[in-house]
């Protein structure tokens with residue numbers, strides 16, 4: 001079996017890639033509590049930006065503490081639109097096409113129902129089994145609750161990891177009103193070609209709703225130019241907005257006036273402070289706001305988006321690609337010979353900033369890795385899932401993680417982790 005000694009050329013490659021990395025200095029912008037810990041979970045919960053700590057401390061003391069109700073007029077309303085505008089740049093939307101609110105699941109519910117209620121005469125919603133479970137639950141509820149006679153068609157994936165565009169194309173008939181997919185699929189990291197899908201779907205009069213939770217911040221997104229109708233996503237993964245930070249929704253500008261929010265709350269009203277007894281929706285995307293936005297959580301999102309914009313989105317995409325590509329060379333040299341498989345596509349344009357390894361002992365290996373300070377996800381039944389965050393992960397961290405995987409497998413130390421501990425199978 002190949003050893004991975006300090007003299008191995010891939011260590012040199014890692015060092016020189018880090019030395020040339022234009023984003024190298026951004027790591028110090030994040031709180032790194034334990035410099036030896038290799039955090040490969042930025043796709044589940046991104047690291048804390050140092051400036052977020054200072055920002056929140058100030059807002060709590062000086063604004064909540066002193067301004068109280070005056071805060072809304074002094075800055076909080078501006079904060080909401082500022083954050084939305086910054087996010088619009090990141091996802092390739094026009095100003096006024098993005099709203100931060102609620103959770104991704106709730107936003108999906110609002111947009112899916114709103115969409116089905118205007119797609120009169122159509123009957124079918126298409127998604128695929130690579131989608132996130134919450135999305136599937138909500139789409140199932142939406143087809144029952146929307147007006148009309150809808151059913152959900154869930155396309156299956158032959159290999160469990162990918163879904164060719166042709167398969168979606170074949171499923172689209174004039175009866176299809178909505179196609180709802182995750183841009184990057186949470187399990188394998190497979191990436192749908194949204195730009196091409198958008199063309200195909202629109203030719204048949206269907207609408208496209210994309211969940212960009214796993215792609216925002218790490219792969220190029222041009223939602224408006226791709227003519228995507230609707231999108232949702234979260235800000236706590238690669239956007240580093242903090243645990244449970246507000247999610248977002250995107251509605252193409254020409255569509256917003258046609259769609260009705262199925263949860264018509266007072267802050268989606270065209271003039272909430274007139275306290276009318278009748279609901280009249282705000283003209284644009286504001287109609288998808290329901291209740292009072294979480295100002296503190298919203299304020300935590302802004303410095304995180306600033307970091308990404310300062311780093312430069314092209315730099316972030318380039319590095320995300322570089323990290324997955326480098327990991328694949330480590331995989332070929334050391335992990336494939338040790339019995340690991342690969343769930344993530346090898347074509348760079350078909351994956352997000354994620355690698356998912358297949359191993360029959362994935363669960364105990366993930367526990368052993370955590371004890372050796374490599375933090376990654378286990379996804380049943382047999383996946384080790386790693387997200388590579390371009391702003392704070394380094395090439396040498398990936399090399400070190402692979403060295404630790406080799407040691408865990410060669411020494412069989414993972415056998416100390418009996419199944420069933422921690423409540424996972």
Ligand SMILES: *Cc1c(COP(=O)(O)O)cnc(C)c1O
Pocket residue numbers: 103104105106131132134135182186211213214234247
């Ligand atoms: C993370 C994720 C979610 C999370 O939804 P919340 O309601 O914000 O918890 C939803 N969909 C996808 C595709 C995700 O990756």
